[in-house]
Amino acid sequence: MYETNFHKASTAQDAAALLAKSDDGKILAGGQTLIPTMKQRLAAPADLVDLSRAEALRGVTITKRKKMGIMKADGGETITIGAMTTHAEVAGDTELAKVCPVISGLAANIGDPAVRHRGTIGGSVANNDPAADYPAALMALRATIHTNSREIKAEDYFQGMFATALADNEIITAVSFQAPAVGGYGKFPNPASRYAMVGVFIAKSVDGDVCVAVTGAGDNGVYRHAGLEAALSADWSTTAIEAIEVSADGLMSDLHGTAAYRANLIKVMAKRALV
């Protein structure tokens, strides 16, 4: 690892001020991607700003939605997850598991237990690895990414492989979304890395809108699948998924699998996400 200057920030504001002073500063969230990348000398930030003690950026808040005087049980709650909330905290939040179990299950399957103890949702979203799980979830849930200066809609935020709408020195503080009426995630993990070779997140909002996002497959990162959305809007069934053609155009081919293989996996994972 190249040399770096370590700084600690306890709030997003402090972190932004520290980044502004550096020519080449980077936020250190859980470090489960950044530290390995620095060890391989693929990243060499002059300054690192550690946010791991920023308590205000941590935790899950759920705001229940009242409908006609009674608590609505099937979706609609507003869920806000602080950027520094670890995967283990998301997976272990019992209230969240009740209102949005699909997110709990997704978090419980990222990496391994040690990685989940440190890795954070904010770090994952800022990195936007083309095979990461959270980008698919946030895209399909039409989440909002909150930063120290603004709010960004997920579809404007994710801009291709490792590319996001974040400006220099802009820091993610939280993500928020509405619990879906129905949500599912089908993931085919790479047997070695556990990253998704294909992950399909399907969400039906309380208003009945269907949104499908695919990770791990596209050669330009996470994307929404119009064909699956149309098919499932018309008919919420595995038969509807079976009936559509998933094209291999624009999908990744690498040593793990060809584009055609991934195209087929999209259908298979979509079906798993539905059941």
Place this chain on the structure above:
Amino acid sequence: MKIAMTVNGKSVSREVSDNTLLVEYIRDHLRLTGTHVGCDTSQCGACVVHVDGQATKSCTMLAASAEGLAVTTVEGLAKSKDDLHPMQVAFKENHGLQCGFCTPGMIMTATDMVTRYHTQGKELTEDAIRVHLEGNICRCTGYHNIVKSIADGASKMTTV
């Protein structure tokens, strides 16, 4: 920079460079060489220690990030040479190791999963053990005896 933390119950402090990994702090600066380094890609788990009670890959965390926290390494488990931790006894009795290189990480991952399951009042099944060993690689045993050891150790770990 000077980094202070608690390691195995003792306060320690060392002058290290900013880019020092926690595992380097533990092995090179504190000379606690029970924690191993088996890869440089965060995949093998030989380096697992507990940071504030949570299993953590010490090769994937900076020492500076652990400032002020409580770290437990494999050396911190046994009360003495003759009074091993139940999980260590279980690995010994169930042939849970061959060369032993992965063992410190296996044991720290094992005690972490058992503690979590005990606290949540959940049963640690064989399947669950295998799932939680996701981040620990062993080149020798074929895992079966490691899984057996953890199940045995779990039944003997009364304190959480």
